[in-house]
Amino acid sequence: MTNIPLxxxxxxxxxxxxxxxxxxxxxxxxxxxxxxxxxxGEYAADTAPFSMEQFSEFLFNLxxxxxxxxxxxxxxxxxxxxxxxxxxxxxxxxxxxxxxxTKFDWTPETASKETALLDPEKIEAKVPVxxxxxxxxxxxxxxxxxxxxxxxxxxxxxxxxKMSQETLSGIHCPVTIGLGEWDNMVHPEESQAVANTLxxxxxxxxxxxxxxxxxxxxxxxxxxxxxxxP
Numbered sequence: 001m002t003n004i005p006l007x008x009x010x011x012x013x014x015x016x017x018x019x020x021x022x023x024x025x026x027x028x029x030x031x032x033x034x035x036x037x038x039x040x041g042e043y044a045a046d047t048a049p050f051s052m053e054q055f056s057e058f059l060f061n062l063x064x065x066x067x068x069x070x071x072x073x074x075x076x077x078x079x080x081x082x083x084x085x086x087x088x089x090x091x092x093x094x095x096x097x098x099x100x101x102t103k104f105d106w107t108p109e110t111a112s113k114e115t116a117l118l119d120p121e122k123i124e125a126k127v128p129v130x131x132x133x134x135x136x137x138x139x140x141x142x143x144x145x146x147x148x149x150x151x152x153x154x155x156x157x158x159x160x161x162k163m164s165q166e167t168l169s170g171i172h173c174p175v176t177i178g179l180g181e182w183d184n185m186v187h188p189e190e191s192q193a194v195a196n197t198l199x200x201x202x203x204x205x206x207x208x209x210x211x212x213x214x215x216x217x218x219x220x221x222x223x224x225x226x227x228x229x230p
C-alpha cells in the first residue's frame with residue numbers, strides 16, 4: 001500500500017510549502033510528493049496562462065519523469081479540481097482521490113464574484129500582509145502575475161471550461177469530496193451534487209475546518225486522508 005505515492009496538490013495562489021504542517025501528521029513511510037503547479041512557487045516565473053489542461057499535462061509529465069504508474073491524490077481547493085480533471089483524462093493513473101474545499105459551481109456570476117477579489121493592486125493596498133505572503137510564496141516580482149493568471153483561470157471556468165456532469169460521471173475511481181464545516185466559499189450543496197454524480201463518490205464534512213488551508217485541522221485532515229486513501 002505505502003509504495004503507491006500520495007500527491008498533494010495545492011490551491012489557487014498557493015504553493016507546495018503550505019503542505020509542510022500536514023506532512024508531519026501523515027503516516028511514516030508513506031511516499032508523499034507535493035509539487036508546485038506551473039506558474040506557482042518555484043515555477044512562478046513561468047508565464048503561460050493557467051488552465052486545467054496545463055495542470056493535467058504537468059501532472060502526467062511529473063509521473064512519467066518519476067516513474068509513477070499510479071498515485072493517490074489529495075487536492076485542496078483548486079488542487080482538487082485539477083486532480084479530478086486529471087482523473088478524467090488519465091483514469092489508469094489515479095488509484096483514489098480526496099478533495100477539500102473545492103468549488104464546482106462555476107458560472108459567469110460566480111466567476112465574476114471570485115475574480116473581483118483577485119486584483120493585485122487592491123490586495124497590496126488593503127491586505128498588505130496577504131500580499132507579503134504571496135510575495136514570499138511566488139517571489140516579489142512574480143506574485144501579481146500569479147494573481148492575474150489565476151483570475152483568468154477562474155474566468156474561463158465560469159465561461160464554459162468547467163467539467164461537465166458527463167465528464168464527472170466518467171471518473172470511476174473512489175473519490176471523497178470533503179468540505180470544511182465552516183467553509184464560507186464552497187456550498188455543501190455543490191459538493192454533495194458532485195459526490196452524487198461520481199460513480200464512487202462520497203461527501204464528507206470535516207468538523208471545525210474553514211476554507212483557508214492554514215485554518216484546517218491538520219491532525220484531522222491527515223486522519224481523513226489515511227482513511228479515505230487506503
